[in-house]
Amino acid sequence: MATRKLYAGAKLRDLRGRLGLTQKDFAAKLGVSLPYLNQMENNNRPVSTTVVLALAQEFGFDVTELGQGDAERLVSDMREALADPVFGEHAPPLADLRLTASNAPALARAFLDLHRSYRQTHERLASLDEALGREGAQLQPSPWEEVRDFFHYCDNYIDAVDRAAEHFAQMLGGGGPDLRAAVIARLRGRGIAVEMAQTPALRSFDAARQVLTLSSLAPYETQTFQLLVQVALLRQDPLLEATLDLARFQSDTARAIAKLGLANYFAGAAMMPYGAVLAAAQETRHDLDLLAARFGASIEQVAHRLSTLQRPGAKGIPFFFARVDQAGTITKRHSATRLQFARFGGACPLWNVHRAFETPNTFLRQLAETPDGVRYVLLARDVTKPAGRFGAPVRRFAMALGCELRHAGALVYADGMDLTRDRAFEPIGISCRICERTDCHQRSVPPLERRLTIRPDRRDILPYALD
Incomplete structure (x- = not known):
């Protein structure tokens, strides 16, 4: 198999800019000529092995960041x-x-x-x-879209917040089910009372009375998560604000949404500290049930956390994670894989995530191939939110988690699947308007880059033919 050449001119220019070096000085430190560096920065030449080694040795640069x-x-x-x-x-x-x-x-x-x-x-x-x-x-940009793009282009990994959460959990004896009691004791030691009440609000904090109220109707793992969200807002405010300053959001609303997102990130990272959850994921071969039990988390929380394990120098499997509602609208999305989600509209109807609503509390497995020829192992499950009381509305969602086929050996969910038979892989896409498949029976609109032919005397699966 031919080795894929690595072109990373933009990232080389970005690194040089952050270091404050001229092209001449940068070339000298990398051990290459000035013209050669110039060609690499303009993607006229691939990054050589010598340069990759020099980046790691001279600057401590995580060379996996040179990927695409x-x-x-x-x-x-x-x-x-x-x-x-x-x-x-x-x-x-x-x-x-x-x-x-x-x-x-x-x-x-x-x-x-x-x-x-x-x-x-x-x-x-x-x-x-x-x-x-x-x-x-x-x-101005929609605040939600602005915040979504912030996490999207950070690879859904915020290093400073992740490390702070890990340090916090380690101070209290590590993550897992025991973390909750330790956090409550710590808050009480600082004059903050934690109370439980049968209220639809998952969390409310009375700053005047220094009382944090959690809903007793919510699942245990949700209560723990909300407890840690409040800890982040109370005790990690300088860190959150500094991170927001770097992001330079265009509106106060976007900044407020992002701050809550960072607090949520802290909560998930404290429940499942990076080093511990990475080791446990590798040990259990990413068994979501075992990981949920070990860390006192929900299946959705574990799946979301797995998609954030992208720490430079200690990366986990690149997963994509998504959550959809019954209308097919993507309410959460992130991908560390080559598969990217549609920014507008719903997910491909051929994904097994849409069938998860039909089989509650069951993991659905799927082998799939995208139009670019990349193959994936997909996992789907419903993650319906319990109402907590009679007559209250039930929130219904389904989640999808997946990775490229080359990581199948590290997934317990790939056991017993025929990974070698071409017909075992279902053709899926991203969005109908950019999907190149011409024979999809679930296509809703024609693809952008194809010419339509209308044949009044013939009707196939689609009411038109694609040239």
């Missing part, structure tokens, strides 16, 4: 943006998108920001009365 993770995300996001009908038939070929993502990632992100602004302007014009009635209406 960001580029793949940008390509996926640009393809979906270009599926907008406003571009008509003028969408650039995939090769050009990959070139832009690799050589000019800042330009790619600017394009995505521009398209997002266009979409929001279009939506506001469609509801002009509402827009005119809103004081101070101005063009």
Whole structure:
């Protein structure tokens, strides 16, 4: 098998900029000529093995960061943006998108920001009365989208917060079911009472009385999680604020949403400290039930945590994680794999995650292949939220967790599956408008890059043919 060449010009330029070095000084430290470095930074040459070793030895750089993770995300996001009908038939070929993502990632992100602004302007014009009635209406990214993109391009791993959570858990004897009692004792020692009440609010904190109230109707693991969220907001505020300063959100609303997201991140990382959960995941071959029992967490919490194990120098398996509702809308999403989720709309209907609602409390396994030929092991399960009392609405979701086929040996869920038979892999996609498959029986809209042929005297699975 031919070795895949590594082009990482943008990341080399970014590293040199962070180090404050000129090209000449950087080339000298890497042991290469100035012209050679210039060619690598412009992706005219691949990064050589000598340079990879020098990056690790001279700068302590995690060479796995030279991979194409960001580029793949940008390509996926640009393809979906270009599926907008406003571009008509003028969408650039995939090769050009990959070139832009690799050589000019800042330009790619600017394009995505521009398209997002266009979409929001279009939506506001469609509801002009509402827009005119809103004081101070101005063009800016949706706070939710801005925060989602922040975590998306951080690889869903926030190093400073993750390490702080791990340190906090270690001070109290480590993560797991025993952490809850230790946290409550610590809060009480600092004058904060923790009470339980039959209330629909999962968590409420009365700063004046210094009383934290948790809902006794919520599952045990949810109570623990909310307890740790409040700890993060009370005791880790300087760290959270410093992280938010670096992110430079465009609105106070986005910053507030992100702060709560960081507090949630801290809570999950404290329940399942990085080193401990990584070792346990490898030991159990990522058995979600065993991990949930060991750390006093829910299945969804464990699956989400596995998708964040991307610490430089100690990475876990690159997973993708998603949660969908019954309408197919993705309510949570992250991918450390080459598979990226649609930014708008729902998930591919051929994913087994949609069938999870039909089989409660059961893990569904699936072997799948995306249009780019990459194969995955997928896992799905319903994660319905109990109402806690009669008559209360039940929140129904399903989660998906998956990784590339090459990691199948590390998954207990791949045992007994025929990984060698081509027909065992179901064809799935990302979004119909950017999916290249021409024979999908579940296609909802035509693909952007295909010409339609209408045949009045013939009706196949689709009401049109794709050239």
